[in-house]
Amino acid sequence: MRPLNILTIDDDPLLGQAISAFIVQLGHTGLYLDNGSDGLEHYRTEAFDLVLVDRLMPGMDGLQTTRQLRALQQDSGWRPIIMLSASNAIDEQVLALNSGCDDFLTKPINFSILEAKINSFWRIAQMQQQISRQNIALLSYANLEAEEKRISNFLMERLVRREQLQHPAIEHYLQPASLVSGDLLLVSTSRSGDIYVMLADATGHGLPAALTLIPLSQTFYAMAAKGFQLRSIVQEMNTQHRAYSPPERFVAALAACYRSREGTLEVWNGGIPSAVLLSNAGEVLWRFHSHNLPLGIVDNQQAGHEVETMHLTEEAQLFMFSDGLIEAENAAGEAFGKQRLEQALHRTAPDQRLLRVRRAVTEHLQQALPHDDLSCLQLSCREALSVPKKAADSRTDGAGTWGLQLLLTAAQLKRLDLEPLISDFCQQLGLDNVRQGLFRLILRELLGNALDHGILGLESSIKHDLDGFERYLHQRQERLAALEAGEIRLQINQISGPDSSLVSITVSDSGPGFDHAALAFELPQSDLQLYHGRGLQLLKGLCSRLEFMPPGNQVLAEFRWEHDSTEESA
Structure with missing residues (x-):
């Protein structure tokens, strides 16, 4: 234990000098002053580890001095104060403790007890300082976490092109479990009118999860806009994820493409709960189970990347959702489950389904907070509203011949x-x-x-x-x-x-x-x-x-x- 710097304030010079000598004998350093005003002035400019203050002094007495010391410690940090008094009356001890003292020592001073109290309070002071350092560290971590969340939120906002989510054939719902969601909903329309959608569920939350989604989102938007086949898009996303993310940070995903001109729906599912194809009446027409590994686990040769393709003969809706939706638990630990989800979808008009699902989840959770992100997306598969026209009159911006x-x-x-x-x-x-x-x-x-x-x-x-x-x-x-x-x-x-x-x-x-x-x-x-x-x-x-x-x-x-x-x- 390092030497202590102890301040003694007492109007009795003989006792004050005796205490100072004893402090030096214990291996510490100290300063003796005979009044409270001088004690406060020195306390403002010098760091003391412990203060001994006399109860009765002319001018500023021990009670007033203690209150002033405590006021100074609001900025400098807590340090122990021991009151010295010739009276051992209970009332005196109560006054001393209420004024801010941490202990009470009666005169004549028993130096063995004084030594024990110095050692005891120093151990307490050390713990207090350790707690203070830990609080400072925690505050620093909290600030770092807040900055991380701010950056994560900024990234997620840039990853999602919200104007694409406003497509008339798309309805979606996303409730993050924290400030930053680990689920990502993406929509893109190719130049030929095909609609591409993807639901991605990254491992973890916050900035690490957001970083793993960056290459996937950029690849998806770039290739979907150009009309690449779904299998080609998934293969490239898998390649990009393996190149830029650690192996343990895989991403479960479901990607789909609806080509209205051909009336075909393509679905690739890698680790997402089975998506359902619903009729307008809310009946389940098909389930798209997960036949692939999540992105990033194995290379493309091992993955296979099986894409299911269906030719739709009637208007239908593809409903996809993350595991966080069906695993959302109420206060009793009961999961929302697939059964409740399909009950909310069954015989419900397409434009009312997401509203009914949200109400069902809210009713199930009541006051409980979900432990994972809740997300779902519905893609309406219907024929194109109009047939493409031949080239209309317009000034060309091409590069000639x-x-x-x-x-x-x-x-x-x-x-x-x-x-x-x-x-x-x-x-x-x-x-x-x-x-x-x-x-x-x-x-x-x-x-x-x-x-x-x-x-x-x-x-x-x-x-x-x-x-x-x-x-x-x-x-x-x-x-x-x-x-x-x-x-x-x-x-x-x-x-x-x-x-x-x-x-x-x-x-x-x-x-x-x-x-x-x-x-x-x-x-x-x-x-x-x-x-x-x-x-x-x-x-x-x-x-x-x-x-x-x-x-x-x-x-x-x-x-x-x-x-x-x-x-x-x-």
């Missing part, structure tokens, strides 16, 4: 997501920004027909059967995996003149072709619900020219738009 030729062999056809890659490259070459969505729709249909029917030899007519769409996708996956030969040639040109611009897309494949002369473009209105032929109907509606060349394995598609002369002259 350019051309592109590509030869795609089996190696590229098996592993590349072609349409987004080619569309993005054409955008860099100078494809007019206003025509991007139209261009992507046409290119997707042309490439899809060339690959599926020309190279893989798939028949669209099987889609009419009850399980035809699933069988069609299964055959496509098998034949594409076994593909060793075949090629697609692609030529794209943009020609810009002073009054108009033209984009032409020529696609030829190495397949045998088909009897294009017998193709009936004009389907009866009663057959429009059939899947077979809708792609060609769409192409005819979008293109200003659509022509097949014999023997049917080459097609030319063009679309033209006029420049706005008023804007150009301005």
Whole structure:
């Protein structure tokens, strides 16, 4: 124990000097003063560990001196004060303690007791100082935590593009368990009108969880906007997460894409509770179980990344939720559970479901606070409100005339997501920004027909059967995996003149072709619900020219738009 600095205040010089000598003998240092005023002045400028003050002194007595010392200690910190008094009356001791003293010692002074009290109070003072240091450290940690939460909240706000969540086909609910949520809801719409959604549940909370979600959100937004296949997006997110996050910080996620033109819903589930597909009447049509590992656990070769694809024949809603929703416990420790959730969804109108779920959760929790984030999202899957129009008149902002030729062999056809890659490259070459969505729709249909029917030899007519769409996708996956030969040639040109611009897309494949002369473009209105032929109907509606060349394995598609002369002259 380090030497103490002890202040003695007593109007008896003999006793005061004796106490000072005894203090030095114990190995400490001290100062003796004969009045309270001088004692206070020295206490303001010098650090003392213990104060001994006499009860009866002329001028400022011991009680007043003690009160003043305690006032000074409001800023400098607590130090023990022992009152010295010639009286051992109970009333005197009560007065001393009420004035702020920590102990009472009667005269004549028993120096053995004084030594014991000095040692005892110093141990208490040491503990008090330790507590003070710990309080300072805790305050520092609290400030750091507050700053961490502020940064985390800032990051999460930037990760979520809230304007996308306001999409008319989207309803969502997110209640964080703390200031920063470990759940993330993302929505993006591609240029061709496809809607992508994702619910991600990161390991942990706060800044560490937010940091692991940054590469995922950026990858999702960038690739979804360009119309990449869901499998390609998930693979890239898994790669990015493994590159930038520790292995133990995996992310459970559910990603989905609804393509209204084709009427298809794709879902990838990696570690999220089973999403449900609901009819307008609130009946469960399908459950999308988790068939994949969460992002970041294994590489893409081991993961597999199974995507479920469904062809929807009626309007439906995809409802997804995090485990925090069904695991929310009330004060009795009872979880909300899947049964209560589905009871809230059952026979409930689509636009009332989230409200009913929130009420059910609130009623279940009552005053209890959830231990995990609560989140859910509903995606309405319905046909597009309008059919894409041919290119409208508008001033072009493209880069004039350019051309592109590509030869795609089996190696590229098996592993590349072609349409987004080619569309993005054409955008860099100078494809007019206003025509991007139209261009992507046409290119997707042309490439899809060339690959599926020309190279893989798939028949669209099987889609009419009850399980035809699933069988069609299964055959496509098998034949594409076994593909060793075949090629697609692609030529794209943009020609810009002073009054108009033209984009032409020529696609030829190495397949045998088909009897294009017998193709009936004009389907009866009663057959429009059939899947077979809708792609060609769409192409005819979008293109200003659509022509097949014999023997049917080459097609030319063009679309033209006029420049706005008023804007150009301005």
